[in-house]
Amino acid sequence: MDAISDRAFTETAANTAQNIHKVIDETPSLLTVILDLHPLEWKAYMEKNDNVEFRQVTSAMLVMLNSHLALNSGNKVSVYVANSFYHGAKRIFPMNEEDLKVESESDTSIERKSDESKQSSVDIDENENENNDDDDDDDDEIVKPKRRVVNQINTEPSKQLLKSIGIYGQFKVIDEKILDALDSLYNDEPERLRELISKDKNFVKGTMTGAISSALTAINKLQKSEETINMKARVMIISVSGDNTLPYVSMMNTIFAAQKMKVSLDVCKLGETSIFLQQTSDATNGVYIDIKHPSGLIQYLSSALFIEPLLRPIVVLPTNTSIDFRASCFVTNKVIDIGYVCSVCLCILSMVPTDEKCPTCFSKFEHKLIARMKRKPKVLPLEVKKRKIAQ
Amino acid sequence: MSTPQPPSSSSLDTEESVDFFKSTINEYLDNLPESVHQELFQSRETCLAIFRLLPALSKFYIMALLFHETSAPYSDLNRWVKSNKSSEFKGHQNPTKIYQNDSIKRLKSLHILKEIKRQMVHPITKQPTIIIFVQLNEIFRQSLRDALTGFLPDSTQDQSKISLASVNNSNKGKSNDLNSMFEDDIDNDITIEYLDRYCLAKWENILHFMVGTEIKEIPSVGVLTLLRFSGLMELPSDREHREALNGMIDDTIDNNYEEDNKKSIHTLRQLLITRTGFQFLLQEISSQIWTLLIQYLIMAEKLKMNPVDVLNFIFLLGSLELGQGYAISMLSKTQLIMLDHLQDYGLIYHQKNSSVFYPTRLATSLTSESSSFKTASNAIDQEISQPRADKETNSGAIIIETNFKIYCYTSSPLQIAILNLFVHLRARFSNMVTGVVTRDSVRSALRNGISSAQIINYLETHAHSGMIELAEAEYNKKYEFESSIGNMSALEQLKLEILPPTVIDQIKLWQLELDRVQSFKGYLYKDFNNDFEFEKLLSYGEDIGIIIWKDKVKRKFFVSQEGNPQLIDYANKIIRNSSNTPRANTPA
Numbered sequence: 001m002d003a004i005s006d007r008a009f010t011e012t013a014a015n016t017a018q019n020i021h022k023v024i025d026e027t028p029s030l031l032t033v034i035l036d037l038h039p040l041e042w043k044a045y046m047e048k049n050d051n052v053e054f055r056q057v058t059s060a061m062l063v064m065l066n067s068h069l070a071l072n073s074g075n076k077v078s079v080y081v082a083n084s085f086y087h088g089a090k091r092i093f094p095m096n097e098e099d100l101k102v103e104s105e106s107d108t109s110i111e112r113k114s115d116e117s118k119q120s121s122v123d124i125d126e127n128e129n130e131n132n133d134d135d136d137d138d139d140d141e142i143v144k145p146k147r148r149v150v151n152q153i154n155t156e157p158s159k160q161l162l163k164s165i166g167i168y169g170q171f172k173v174i175d176e177k178i179l180d181a182l183d184s185l186y187n188d189e190p191e192r193l194r195e196l197i198s199k200d201k202n203f204v205k206g207t208m209t210g211a212i213s214s215a216l217t218a219i220n221k222l223q224k225s226e227e228t229i230n231m232k233a234r235v236m237i238i239s240v241s242g243d244n245t246l247p248y249v250s251m252m253n254t255i256f257a258a259q260k261m262k263v264s265l266d267v268c269k270l271g272e273t274s275i276f277l278q279q280t281s282d283a284t285n286g287v288y289i290d291i292k293h294p295s296g297l298i299q300y301l302s303s304a305l306f307i308e309p310l311l312r313p314i315v316v317l318p319t320n321t322s323i324d325f326r327a328s329c330f331v332t333n334k335v336i337d338i339g340y341v342c343s344v345c346l347c348i349l350s351m352v353p354t355d356e357k358c359p360t361c362f363s364k365f366e367h368k369l370i371a372r373m374k375r376k377p378k379v380l381p382l383e384v385k386k387r388k389i390a391q
Numbered sequence: 392m393s394t395p396q397p398p399s400s401s402s403l404d405t406e407e408s409v410d411f412f413k414s415t416i417n418e419y420l421d422n423l424p425e426s427v428h429q430e431l432f433q434s435r436e437t438c439l440a441i442f443r444l445l446p447a448l449s450k451f452y453i454m455a456l457l458f459h460e461t462s463a464p465y466s467d468l469n470r471w472v473k474s475n476k477s478s479e480f481k482g483h484q485n486p487t488k489i490y491q492n493d494s495i496k497r498l499k500s501l502h503i504l505k506e507i508k509r510q511m512v513h514p515i516t517k518q519p520t521i522i523i524f525v526q527l528n529e530i531f532r533q534s535l536r537d538a539l540t541g542f543l544p545d546s547t548q549d550q551s552k553i554s555l556a557s558v559n560n561s562n563k564g565k566s567n568d569l570n571s572m573f574e575d576d577i578d579n580d581i582t583i584e585y586l587d588r589y590c591l592a593k594w595e596n597i598l599h600f601m602v603g604t605e606i607k608e609i610p611s612v613g614v615l616t617l618l619r620f621s622g623l624m625e626l627p628s629d630r631e632h633r634e635a636l637n638g639m640i641d642d643t644i645d646n647n648y649e650e651d652n653k654k655s656i657h658t659l660r661q662l663l664i665t666r667t668g669f670q671f672l673l674q675e676i677s678s679q680i681w682t683l684l685i686q687y688l689i690m691a692e693k694l695k696m697n698p699v700d701v702l703n704f705i706f707l708l709g710s711l712e713l714g715q716g717y718a719i720s721m722l723s724k725t726q727l728i729m730l731d732h733l734q735d736y737g738l739i740y741h742q743k744n745s746s747v748f749y750p751t752r753l754a755t756s757l758t759s760e761s762s763s764f765k766t767a768s769n770a771i772d773q774e775i776s777q778p779r780a781d782k783e784t785n786s787g788a789i790i791i792e793t794n795f796k797i798y799c800y801t802s803s804p805l806q807i808a809i810l811n812l813f814v815h816l817r818a819r820f821s822n823m824v825t826g827v828v829t830r831d832s833v834r835s836a837l838r839n840g841i842s843s844a845q846i847i848n849y850l851e852t853h854a855h856s857g858m859i860e861l862a863e864a865e866y867n868k869k870y871e872f873e874s875s876i877g878n879m880s881a882l883e884q885l886k887l888e889i890l891p892p893t894v895i896d897q898i899k900l901w902q903l904e905l906d907r908v909q910s911f912k913g914y915l916y917k918d919f920n921n922d923f924e925f926e927k928l929l930s931y932g933e934d935i936g937i938i939i940w941k942d943k944v945k946r947k948f949f950v951s952q953e954g955n956p957q958l959i960d961y962a963n964k965i966i967r968n969s970s971n972t973p974r975a976n977t978p979a
Binding site: 059063066067070071072073171172175230298299302303306307308310311313314315316 | 447756863
């Protein structure tokens with residue numbers, strides 16, 4: 001009798017390990033890519049690394065998205081851009097419904113602009129370089145034909161590479177949509193972009209946190225909806241910006257939100273190391289990688305940054321162990337070792353503000369305490385001497 | 392030593408699981424020779440489809456090596472995976488390790504991963520050592536890369552035209568008129584709904600024929616031949632033949648194929664369903680299609696069709712777009728023959744003399760994962776129920792209670808017929824049937840060759856969405872609780888319980904009731920000379936866990952077949968030491 005009952009019940013227990021792996025094999029997942037388009041940072045980055053082109057980054061990103069779709073037919077992708085010259089953070093794939101409507105209405109205007117919009121998104125580097133070159137002549141008439149010539153030479157092969165036919169149906173549709181969306185971003189307000197890149201501006205606020213939080217919102221919505229309930233998701237951030245463009249408070253809040261949702265944030269960092277983004281990936285069980293050889297970006301994207309959420313318990317994450325956990329000052333945005341903390345809202349400060357009010361919650365600090373804090377320490381040797389004499 | 396008797400089949404071959412279809416297609420692919428693999432890899436769709444069928448870790452390995460120009464050391468594959476050294480798995484093998492080994496084994500058997508041994512000089516000790524490197528199959532790598540990057544070497548085509556990569560190597564010359572594939576304007580009236588209705592009608596017709604319902608139009612000779620070939624159905628004469636052989640399964644059916652081909656439709660319409668046929672009915676629709684396609688592949692080989700062409704076409708179908716028409720001019724000769732066959736199964740819609748064919752939903756979801764297919768099959772279920780069930784949007788869902796009562800929202804005669812196999816049906820309403828799972832009803836199903844696992848599986852896959860939601864909520868609650876207290880072993884044992892556990896256990900127990908006698912292949916050891924010998928062999932056998940039964944008083948024990956050589960080795964050692972030890976082992 002033992003043997004009989006045993007078999008019925010142990011059978012299932014023995015299979016659980018296998019079941020876990022079957023689940024890994026079959027659960028579809030969502031990959032959200034957030035592309036940082038901060039114009040000034042890109043300019044700075046391009047000046048430092050002259051062999052890097054924006055085109056390479058987009059094409060590597062598209063290959064990564066394709067590979068993700070290839071993994072499982074239920075897999076989904078979405079792409080956000082964090083740009084600072086038009087619209088802030090925006091989802092470019094899948095398109096919002098309102099945007100689609102607007103687009104269909106303004107079909108004629110697109111037709112009109114068609115020759116202009118042929119200019120591929122991947123040409124931003126050319127745009128930028130050009131704009132830097134002709135700093136003095138603001139004459140549009142001269143700039144435009146010049147650019148068109150450049151496009152004809154440069155975009156044709158690049159378009160071939162990116163938009164070529166013969167691609168697996170689904171990939172092609174998605175890739176084209178993303179490229180078109182990037183295209184239109186640059187074409188919508190070229191003047192504003194040019195103005196931003198011109199010499200006198202040196203700081204523009206980044207919109208990375210906006211992009212992350214809207215991505216998390218979309219993931220949350222997806223995980224609650226009927227068809228895709230409990231779909232696994234991860235976010236990959238391609239960033240060039242330094243820490244000074246990231247607002248500390250909202251960044252931390254997005255990290256905590258992601259942590260709670262159990263969504264991993266992977267970071268692919270071009271340029272300088274970012275302390276905040278390191279903390280982001282560390283807190284969310286993500287991968288942080290400083291890209292030292294941007295020409296091999298695709299290899300990074302297809303191996304180290306290509307770990308499915310369900311594979312994470314099995315695969316060793318390629319993350320360095322030494323992470324800078326320092327916080328940054330809320331006022332100056334600088335990373336600090338030792339600072340002041342507001343006792344009401346825990347806001348971190350590198351110096352005491354002159355109006356003696358917390359910049360975040362506006363609670364007034366006590367003047368006496370501040371005075372005592374600022375007081376230089378004094379040495380009191382006299383009392384000791386007196387005692388000795390008394391003895 | 393005579394050969395042991397074959398075990399009674401009922402208890403052993405009932406282990407079919409949900410991923411039946413996956414394992415069959417994988418098995419088929421694994422066993423192809425390397426040259427066929429090489430040819431297959433030249434098609435990108437095939438590469439993508441094979442890629443999709445692999446375990447997640449294999450996919451990860453491929454992705455990591457895909458853009459790696461040189462070969463990587465084999466040890467890297469191990470280094471990327473966490474080595475679980477926790478004591479939880481003491482006594483058992485490490486599941487992660489097993490998973491990893493499986494993943495690598497699959498890659499090797501598909502000839503995707505190649506091992507290269509290279510002599511290297513150790514940097515410190517200066518000793519020459521052999522290091523194993525791994526590399527992806529060159530053709531596979533190129534095709535998959537091309538598929539992912541969308542790179543086409545000789546493309547000069549208009550980019551505004553959407554065209555799919557349906558060029559196989561065999562018809563490369565025609566690649567330039569791919570644009571002519573799109574002739575939508577000819578058959579504008581062929582909508583997705585029409586295709587869905589069409590393929591379902593075809594597929595249901597086959598299933599109905601198998602269940603034995605009266606139908607107006609019997610499936611074509613091709614379908615019937617395949618059903619017979621695959622052993623899902625048999626002619627009365629086959630049955631007699633089989634019974635004459637006393638249940639022994641033999642290969643004569645295969646040999647009879649040529650003769651079968653000539654059998655007229657009148658003979659074939661007398662086909663009767665077999666045990667495997669019953670099991671087939673209980674599977675999900677995607678597994679059913681794959682089961683038939685695999686059989687088709689085997690049959691195609693017998694017909695001297697090129698397996699590469701056939702497989703490429705099947706995988707190509709999976710990557711086509713639903714509702715899109717494709718020109719038949721791009722197909723090879725073999726594929727044109729297949730076109731007719733696949734049309735009979737409802738995978739393709741093709742009008743006679745038309746130059747365009749349409750893949751149906753059955754075809755386009757071929758390479759989908761089963762979990763994502765559920766939505767597709769739900770859609771199909773809906774389609775089934777819609778025309779008859781007065782636009783009820785229910786997907787023919789089953790509710791089963793802990794008191795064994797079953798409610799099924801369906802009006803499809805097919806589903807009712809299937810339920811009737813293992814449920815005692817009580818009442819039928821316009822959109823619902825009710826019934827009870829009883830010991831007798833389950834036993835009659837078991838006698839028909841349906842296993843308890845299959846019944847449970849069927850109930851699970853067709854469970855009402857409300858039941859799934861409830862189970863998921865329950866699962867999440869438990870998961871949160873266990874992870875909050877950090878009970879990892881409990882976490883691993885957690886699983887989604889869609890059906891009430893009492894029902895599952897009871898159905899399993901009813902099956903166990905039927906096979907009270909369990910058979911094991913093995914050897915009986917008896918007539919030992921003294922206690923010492925007996926004890927020595929027995930304790931050794933118990934140490935390595937091969938003793939199935941023992942009787943110390945009569946000095947007998949029974950050893951499993953796998954363990955026997957080991958024990959004999961050990962016994963021989965003793966014999967060598969002490970001169971004469973009479974030992975008899977009689978086969979059971």
